[in-house]
Amino acid sequence: MDERKKRVLNAIIEDYIANAEPVGSRAVAKKYGLGVSPATIRNEMSDLEEEGYIEQPHTSAGRVPSDKGYRFYVDNLMEKARPTKEEEKAIKDALAGSVMEFDEFLRGFCNVISRLTSYPAMIALPEQARGKLVKLQLVPIHERQVLVIMLASTGILRHKIVDLPFDIDEGEMTRLEEELNRLALGMDMQKLSYTFLQQQLHELGVREKILEQTVQLLRKLFHPQDGRRVVINGATNMLAHPEFRDIEKLKNLFELLETEGKVQKLLDAGGEENLTVAIGEELADSQIRDCSMVIANYFINGQRAGSIGVLGPTRMSYSHTVSLMEFIAKELTAVLDKNKKEID
Amino acid sequence: MDERKKRVLNAIIEDYIANAEPVGSRAVAKKYGLGVSPATIRNEMSDLEEEGYIEQPHTSAGRVPSDKGYRFYVDNLMEKARPTKEEEKAIKDALAGSVMEFDEFLRGFCNVISRLTSYPAMIALPEQARGKLVKLQLVPIHERQVLVIMLASTGILRHKIVDLPFDIDEGEMTRLEEELNRLALGMDMQKLSYTFLQQQLHELGVREKILEQTVQLLRKLFHPQDGRRVVINGATNMLAHPEFRDIEKLKNLFELLETEGKVQKLLDAGGEENLTVAIGEELADSQIRDCSMVIANYFINGQRAGSIGVLGPTRMSYSHTVSLMEFIAKELTAVLDKNKKEID
DNA sequence: AGTAGCACTCTCTCTTGTTGAGTGCTAATA
DNA sequence: TATTAGCACTCAACAAGAGAGAGTGCTACT
Numbered sequence: 001m002d003e004r005k006k007r008v009l010n011a012i013i014e015d016y017i018a019n020a021e022p023v024g025s026r027a028v029a030k031k032y033g034l035g036v037s038p039a040t041i042r043n044e045m046s047d048l049e050e051e052g053y054i055e056q057p058h059t060s061a062g063r064v065p066s067d068k069g070y071r072f073y074v075d076n077l078m079e080k081a082r083p084t085k086e087e088e089k090a091i092k093d094a095l096a097g098s099v100m101e102f103d104e105f106l107r108g109f110c111n112v113i114s115r116l117t118s119y120p121a122m123i124a125l126p127e128q129a130r131g132k133l134v135k136l137q138l139v140p141i142h143e144r145q146v147l148v149i150m151l152a153s154t155g156i157l158r159h160k161i162v163d164l165p166f167d168i169d170e171g172e173m174t175r176l177e178e179e180l181n182r183l184a185l186g187m188d189m190q191k192l193s194y195t196f197l198q199q200q201l202h203e204l205g206v207r208e209k210i211l212e213q214t215v216q217l218l219r220k221l222f223h224p225q226d227g228r229r230v231v232i233n234g235a236t237n238m239l240a241h242p243e244f245r246d247i248e249k250l251k252n253l254f255e256l257l258e259t260e261g262k263v264q265k266l267l268d269a270g271g272e273e274n275l276t277v278a279i280g281e282e283l284a285d286s287q288i289r290d291c292s293m294v295i296a297n298y299f300i301n302g303q304r305a306g307s308i309g310v311l312g313p314t315r316m317s318y319s320h321t322v323s324l325m326e327f328i329a330k331e332l333t334a335v336l337d338k339n340k341k342e343i344d
Numbered sequence: 345m346d347e348r349k350k351r352v353l354n355a356i357i358e359d360y361i362a363n364a365e366p367v368g369s370r371a372v373a374k375k376y377g378l379g380v381s382p383a384t385i386r387n388e389m390s391d392l393e394e395e396g397y398i399e400q401p402h403t404s405a406g407r408v409p410s411d412k413g414y415r416f417y418v419d420n421l422m423e424k425a426r427p428t429k430e431e432e433k434a435i436k437d438a439l440a441g442s443v444m445e446f447d448e449f450l451r452g453f454c455n456v457i458s459r460l461t462s463y464p465a466m467i468a469l470p471e472q473a474r475g476k477l478v479k480l481q482l483v484p485i486h487e488r489q490v491l492v493i494m495l496a497s498t499g500i501l502r503h504k505i506v507d508l509p510f511d512i513d514e515g516e517m518t519r520l521e522e523e524l525n526r527l528a529l530g531m532d533m534q535k536l537s538y539t540f541l542q543q544q545l546h547e548l549g550v551r552e553k554i555l556e557q558t559v560q561l562l563r564k565l566f567h568p569q570d571g572r573r574v575v576i577n578g579a580t581n582m583l584a585h586p587e588f589r590d591i592e593k594l595k596n597l598f599e600l601l602e603t604e605g606k607v608q609k610l611l612d613a614g615g616e617e618n619l620t621v622a623i624g625e626e627l628a629d630s631q632i633r634d635c636s637m638v639i640a641n642y643f644i645n646g647q648r649a650g651s652i653g654v655l656g657p658t659r660m661s662y663s664h665t666v667s668l669m670e671f672i673a674k675e676l677t678a679v680l681d682k683n684k685k686e687i688d
Numbered sequence: 689a690g691t692a693g694c695a696c697t698c699t700c701t702c703t704t705g706t707t708g709a710g711t712g713c714t715a716a717t718a
Numbered sequence: 719t720a721t722t723a724g725c726a727c728t729c730a731a732c733a734a735g736a737g738a739g740a741g742t743g744c745t746a747c748t
Contacts, residue, residue: 024710037722042711060710060729100485100505139481141444141495142687147503151485159491161444161501235579236598239591247589254580343486368741381691386742404698404741 001072007034008044009053010077013065017315020242022062067280067314070292074277074318081323087116091328095335102126102156107231110308113328114234117321119312120257122232124267130154130300133187134343138177143167152189154300155339230263243290243313252287257311262287270295270307275326280314290314294321296329300336308332345416351378352388353397354421357409361659364586366406411624411658414636418621418662425667431460435672439679446470446500451575454652457672458578461665463656464601466576468611474498474644477528477536478687482521487511496533498644499683574607587634587657596631601655606631614639614651619670624658634658638665640673644680652676 001009011032015023025038025045034041045063048054053069056062065073083091094112099105106123114121131154139147144164151157168176183200184192235257244250256262265284270276278284279292294316295309308329310321345353355376359367369385372378378385389407392398397413400406409417427435438456443449450467458465475498483491488508495501512520527544528536579601588594600606609628614620622628623636638660639653652673654665 022710026710038710039712039722039724040720043721046712056711058729059712060708060727062710098489098505098507100489135485137483139483139493141479141501142499145442145444147493147501149483149491155486157485157491157505159503161442163442234602236595236602239595239598245591247583250594251580251583254583258578258580366741370741382741383691383693383743384689387690390743400742402698403743404696404739406741 004034004036005044005048006077007032008041009048009065009069009072012045012048012054012063013069013073013077016065017317020315022057022064024062027062065314067282070279070314070318071282074279074322078319078322081319083324083327087324088327090116091324091331095331099335099339100155100157102158103231107233109332110231110233113308113310113324114237117310117312117324118234118237118240119310119316119321120232120235120237121308121310122230122257122263122267123308124230124264124306126300126305127229130156130303130305131189131340133184133189133192136177136181136184138173138180140168140170140173146173150189151343153340153343154336155343156300156336230260230267232257232263238311238313241313241315243315249289252289253291256285256287266293266311267295267307267309269293270297270309272304273297274329275322277318277322292316292318294318294325296325298329298332298336300333301340305336348378348380349388349392350421351376352385353392353409353413354417356389356392356398356407357413357417357421360409361661364659366401366408368406371406409658411626414623414658414662415626418623418666422663422666425663427668427671431668432671434460435668435675439675443679443683444499444501446502447575451577453676454575454577457652457654457668458581461654461656461668462578462581462584463654463660463665464576464579464581465652465654466574466601466607466611467652468574468608468650470644470649471573474647474649475500475533475684477531477533480521480525480528482517482524484512484514484517490517494533495687497684497687498680499687500644500680574604574611576601576607582655582657585657585659587659593633596633597635600629600631610637610655611639611651611653613637614641614653616648617641618673619666621662621666636660636662638662638669640669642673642676642680644677645684649680 008028011028011034012023015027015031025041028034028041028045029036029038045054048069049056049063052066053072054063055066057064090112094109097105103125106125110121110123113123131152133150134153135149135151137149139149141147141161144167145161146164146168147159147161149157149159183197235254238244238250238253244253262285266278269278269282269284275294275296277292277294280290283291283293288311290313291311292314293309293311295307297304297307299305308325310325312321352372355372355378356367359371359375369382369389372385372389373380373382389398392413393400393407396410397416398407399410401408434456438453441449447469450469454465454467457467475496477494478497479493479495481493483493485491485505488511489505490508490512491503491505493501493503527541579598582588582594582597588597606629610622613622613626613628619638619640621636621638624634627635627637632655634657635655636658637653637655639651641648641651643649652669654669656665
């Protein structure tokens with residue numbers, strides 16, 4: 001694509017992002033000093049339309065970028081901005097507190113992201129704990145209930161109340177705790193599966209009763225998480241955009257955001273990349289139309305732990321959002337690393 | 345108000361609740377077999393309007409209930425329904441699991457309520473823990489961090505990570521735990537304030553260093569909760585109602601629902617009553633128009649612990665909602681009591 | 689007191705006309 | 719050959735006007 005055509009496409013997209021209205025040849029020629037007349041622009045636009053980068057809502061309207069157009073813009077035209085000092089400060093402040101109670105922390109962080117981007121933000125929590133097990137403690141709560149606390153070398157704390165299928169007294173509980181610690185301390189959290197530990201216990205030939213009890217406890221503990229694995233914030237932001245004047249569209253969108261599985265799927269589109277932009281049709285869900293997402297992964301121990309995404313209209317401010325999200329994911333990853341070093 | 349007038353008012357309100365359209369004299373006469381002609385109904389309606397129970401959007405439209413009309417309906421006309429077997433089952437099922445991790449539990453429960461009522465549901469979490477302290481345990485996490493776990497006689501578990509302003513070794517931690525337990529075990533959770541405990545510590549003349557440390561820990565522990573004190577679910581339900589076709593109204597509503605303090609205030613309107621209906625103007629917030637709330641309190645130890653509310657258009661289905669909410673609050677209170685007895 | 693009849697009011701919908709933004713094409717120009 | 723000016727054409731958006739229909743209030747009758 002020749003230089004001038006690129007500039008025309010760029011002008012159309014940026015104008016449309018700013019004003020949400022079809023862009024005419026006149027406006028492009030006037031506002032984006034290309035030094036040529038509207039007629040010339042019209043010819044370029046005609047070509048661009050033929051190639052599928054822009055579309056015409058109806059004959060006598062201006063042009064609107066297509067998904068393909070946005071894709072080209074994001075890949076080739078968009079200038080990467082940097083977050084402002086204020087934005088950087090807001091992000092760093094949000095990360096300054098304790099991130100030990102990770103899920104709880106991310107819930108608040110999600111809010112910060114949605115405010116900064118002014119789009120709905122969503123975070124997929126890590127599927128599994130990362131790092132090595134540093135501490136495992138059992139706190140008896142009640143006859144058949146025990147609070148299991150696990151601290152990982154990442155500095156992230158997990159706890160869960162486990163209903164025991166057997167009575168246990170304090171002495172036995174201590175034994176159980178010792179046994180578990182001997183077994184699992186220092187182990188990679190991701191390998192701490194039920195089946196693995198069960199096998200280990202057998203090999204170690206632990207005393208019969210404790211063995212049985214431990215196995216039962218572990219079975220409960222590593223049962224797939226029931227809690228919400230994704231947090232969302234700021235859906236209201238979507239109301240500000242004219243493309244969501246339509247209640248039906250809005251309803252689709254909000255219903256999607258309330259369906260955990262679908263949000264999870266959207267975020268999964270981020271793959272293993274640091275940062276991904278999914279535009280329109282590229283989104284995993286056809287329930288929402290005219291939307292795009294910017295998805296960034298965050299890492300623990302160099303491994304992808306979860307992802308952060310913001311959803312906007314396809315007409316979203318890619319440049320601003322991408323720069324923010326890059327920074328956010330980078331900072332979050334950095335904080336998690338720092339946390340880890342402190343624990344080690 | 346004479347019998348027939350009541351029946352007319354009742355007919356208007358129920359029809360309007362069902363169809364969201366102004367109700368004419370003809371419709372009332374036809375559908376709600378009063379045995380009189382539309383002309384007679386018109387006279388009654390004219391009176392009702394004069395007395396402020398109904399309004400006319402414009403001259404040639406039917407009538408619409410006013411806030412005063414709804415109020416009269418809720419207080420005098422509405423037939424109290426009973427939840428269906430299915431509804432009761434759904435509620436009981438939702439309450440069957442563990443309610444130990446109370447905040448987490450309520451988050452899920454809120455979802456159930458919004459689904460059953462098909463209105464947005466909100467729950468105010470207890471401001472303070474209730475009942476007596478049954479167990480207090482300190483789990484060292486990291487040099488200067490400790491996980492404080494408190495189990496109340498209500499069966500509700502609270503935990504918090506506290507950043508200590510001093511280093512502490514394992515031995516000291518155990519001492520601190522013992523000291524705290526000696527002091528606070530069996531105490532009323534509500535009296536466990538920082539200042540109270542500080543005083544007690546002085547009187548007991550606890551060893552100097554432990555005293556200081558304990559006080560510092562307590563100060564952190566009883567610092568006003570920072571977490572979210574209210575959970576909301578099902579805002580999307582509001583999109584189904586024609587009164588929220590208007591985006592501006594919707595925006596107001598959603599912004600309100602995202603502002604924790606305002607939601608808290610709305611729920612506070614429940615006072616000490618078991619169940620309250622707040623209609624239109626009676627709501628604590630003028631940001632939302634044409635809305636009503638049904639608010640029920642739930643109790644621990646016979647004391648109001650928190651409240652559950654659902655928000656709907658003033659045109660909401662009061663009868664259904666009230667019966668559901670009564671049942672929900674009753675069942676929740678019952679479960680909390682049962683929980684408590686098990687612990688005692 | 690209740691009812692039938694009727695004129696009146698007002699929204700809603702459909703139609704029509706007008707405006708203006710924007711296009712595509714053609715012919716002139718650099 | 720690339721660019722531009724000019725012009726006819728298209729189409730959405732808006733406004734004004736005409737019915738239609740629902741519903742009322744009033745009056746006179748039962």
